[in-house]
Amino acid sequence: MTGKARAVILADAAAMTALGASLDETWEGLLAGRSAVSSVTRFSTEHVAHHVAACIADLDGLRRAGENRTLALARAAALQLRALPAGTFLIWTGLKGNAEPLDEAQGGAAQALAEPWRARHYRERLAAALGLDPENGMEVSAACASSTVGLALGAGMIRSGERDSVLVCAADIVSRFAFLGFSALQALSSSACRPFDVARDGLCLGDGAAAVLLASEETAKRHGLERDIRLAGFGVANDATHITGPAADGRGLARAMRAALLRAGVLPDVVEAFCAHGTGTPYNDSMELSALEDVFGARRFPVFSIKGALGHALGATGALEAALSAWALRRGLAPPTAGLLTPETRAAGRAAAAPQRFAGRNLLTVNSGFGGVNAALLLERCA
Amino acid sequence: MSGGAVVSGGGFVTAGGHGRLGEGRPLLFPPGAPLLPRKGEIFAVPPARYGRFDDYTRLGCAAVALALRDAGLEGGAAAMNAGVVCASGRECLATDLAFQASTLAEDGRLASPNLFTYTLPTIVLGECAVAFGLTGPTFCTGEDGRMGMTALLAALRLLEGGEAGAMLAGWIESVPAAGADSPLGALFVVVEPAPRPGARVFWKLRRQGDAVLLENGARLRSLPRLFAARE
Numbered sequence: 001m002t003g004k005a006r007a008v009i010l011a012d013a014a015a016m017t018a019l020g021a022s023l024d025e026t027w028e029g030l031l032a033g034r035s036a037v038s039s040v041t042r043f044s045t046e047h048v049a050h051h052v053a054a055c056i057a058d059l060d061g062l063r064r065a066g067e068n069r070t071l072a073l074a075r076a077a078a079l080q081l082r083a084l085p086a087g088t089f090l091i092w093t094g095l096k097g098n099a100e101p102l103d104e105a106q107g108g109a110a111q112a113l114a115e116p117w118r119a120r121h122y123r124e125r126l127a128a129a130l131g132l133d134p135e136n137g138m139e140v141s142a143a144c145a146s147s148t149v150g151l152a153l154g155a156g157m158i159r160s161g162e163r164d165s166v167l168v169c170a171a172d173i174v175s176r177f178a179f180l181g182f183s184a185l186q187a188l189s190s191s192a193c194r195p196f197d198v199a200r201d202g203l204c205l206g207d208g209a210a211a212v213l214l215a216s217e218e219t220a221k222r223h224g225l226e227r228d229i230r231l232a233g234f235g236v237a238n239d240a241t242h243i244t245g246p247a248a249d250g251r252g253l254a255r256a257m258r259a260a261l262l263r264a265g266v267l268p269d270v271v272e273a274f275c276a277h278g279t280g281t282p283y284n285d286s287m288e289l290s291a292l293e294d295v296f297g298a299r300r301f302p303v304f305s306i307k308g309a310l311g312h313a314l315g316a317t318g319a320l321e322a323a324l325s326a327w328a329l330r331r332g333l334a335p336p337t338a339g340l341l342t343p344e345t346r347a348a349g350r351a352a353a354a355p356q357r358f359a360g361r362n363l364l365t366v367n368s369g370f371g372g373v374n375a376a377l378l379l380e381r382c383a
Numbered sequence: 384m385s386g387g388a389v390v391s392g393g394g395f396v397t398a399g400g401h402g403r404l405g406e407g408r409p410l411l412f413p414p415g416a417p418l419l420p421r422k423g424e425i426f427a428v429p430p431a432r433y434g435r436f437d438d439y440t441r442l443g444c445a446a447v448a449l450a451l452r453d454a455g456l457e458g459g460a461a462a463m464n465a466g467v468v469c470a471s472g473r474e475c476l477a478t479d480l481a482f483q484a485s486t487l488a489e490d491g492r493l494a495s496p497n498l499f500t501y502t503l504p505t506i507v508l509g510e511c512a513v514a515f516g517l518t519g520p521t522f523c524t525g526e527d528g529r530m531g532m533t534a535l536l537a538a539l540r541l542l543e544g545g546e547a548g549a550m551l552a553g554w555i556e557s558v559p560a561a562g563a564d565s566p567l568g569a570l571f572v573v574v575e576p577a578p579r580p581g582a583r584v585f586w587k588l589r590r591q592g593d594a595v596l597l598e599n600g601a602r603l604r605s606l607p608r609l610f611a612a613r614e
Binding site for chain 1: 432461466472473474476479480482483486489490491492494495496499500502503504505506508509510512513516517518519520521522523524525526527533537540541543544546558560561592
């Protein structure tokens with residue numbers, strides 16, 4: 001990269017989740033400690049051992065002609081953004097766009113139904129709905145770190161001066177395809193997602209869409225967008241140990257976190273709050289605590305997970321968490337971790353069932369996924 | 384915005400067989416399923432889970448192994464913070480369909496956990512990361528018809544940003560388009576920010592916005608072009 005690196009501003013964000021039809025509503029629900037996890041009625045779970053998820057009640061009501069539920073959810077969320085600068089580069093980070101059509105497919109028709117719903121098609125259709133150039137964008141898939149990796153790539157483009165604005169957008173819904181898959185892997189909770197709890201027994205899936213607009217300082221100013229939150233650092237790393245189980249020592253996540261801090265030019269001491277991937281599976285949460293101890297030692301500061309409240313929105317979860325982390329930074333308030341009753345030993349003094357105050361200057365948000373991928377973003381609030 | 388990089392190796396698997404950049408074998412796409420090489424031909428130590436891989440993963444892993452061997456990095460990628468980016472159109476659709484079929488019996492009770500794992504398009508990259516010690520960024524990009532160029536562009540951006548010491552960039556397609564005769568196979572190249580002592584340099588590349596330029600200033604229009612003879 002040549003020249004001076006530019007600041008990357010988190011200029012706007014929007015979301016729709018099972019906890020609220022906007023980012024504000026979702027934040028208020030989180031802060032109140034509510035959880036949207038309840039019995040699944042979208043499809044039958046009668047013959048499997050798991051029965052709960054965080055579903056939006058009337059996804060079909062969002063659909064316009066030619067849309068499926070996933071695309072409708074993404075479009076409805078992204079249209080809540082206040083402004084989209086001309087020339088915005090769109091990165092689509094939805095995880096498994098063909099899961100929804102495959103849910104409806106029987107036998108030989110499956111491929112024909114699934115093919116028109118590849119990631120590229122979502123991006124092109126969303127770009128058209130938002131008035132953006134369908135040729136100006138890309139798709140990124142990195143399992144449950146998809147939108148975090150998308151945000152890292154987008155930040156790199158703005159930092160280098162290649163783009164002035166990048167929109168990272170994703171939606172994932174609770175599909176029968178994904179639900180039965182995670183159920184078969186014994187990764188789902190039998191009752192409720194309890195991140196960092198001694199009795200946690202798995203994740204809950206959740207419907208969710210998020211749109212995060214990154215921009216250069218000049219572009220944000222020109223469009224009257226927020227300029228108080230910077231995406232100051234980012235890092236992506238692979239465990240290189242196993243495809244579904246995280247490295248027990250959290251080595252990949254720790255490397256991603258250190259890379260984010262290094263890029264921001266700060267020491268670990270500045271981090272005041274941590275938005276965890278926090279899926280509520282025994283292995284993931286333990287791995288995250290190991291990575292936290294590796295990077296931050298014994299220092300304890302607020303750690304939270306939103307997945308007990310919203311469920312796990314797969315490819316969209318990183319963007320959702322980045323957006324909600326910006327809200328947390330502005331308020332100096334880490335939301336409660338819904339579902340948490342008794343923190344495991346290493347989480348005590350970090351994760352809490354009540355909101356936790358912090359100074360509101362720096363927050364690290366992270367995600368990890370199958371395939372060993374890890375990604376970390378450092379958000380910084382400017383005075 | 385622009386940046387330079389060198390291609391230090393490459394490998395491919397198609398219905399015409401397999402090969403490496405350094406061997407000079409032509410990359411052809413005859414009709415039919417890719418001819419996967421035997422494990423012993425491509426892996427010094429085969430991946431532990433190779434027997435469980437789906438075709439998409441075997442194909443990608445074989446091409447990555449050939450590319451790393453070509454670059455002299457078969458056992459040395461771990462020290463370089465190397466990553467891998469892959470473009471694919473239909474990704475692991477055959478496995479998606481097989482998993483979906485497994486969910487139809489007994490209302491989902493017999494859904495296959497092993498098949499489900501391989502319905503993620505990035506699992507192939509995870510298997511490569513485990514097998515070859517790739518600790519850098521790993522993700523998939525959408526395919527735009529230029530057979531891996533979206534992955535190469537992403538890889539070059541990561542190198543320019545200092546986010547990896549080397550990147551593999553490639554393309555995998557294991558499922559033909561519905562009702563169409565489309566090329567199948569996998570190919571990967573190793574790109575590095577600068578020549579490595581003792582390593583060959585097959586191509587020098589330069590990124591200019593969304594274009595990748597060859598040394599002579601010509602625009603690279605698809606990844607397979609790197610396997611063709613220099614003009």
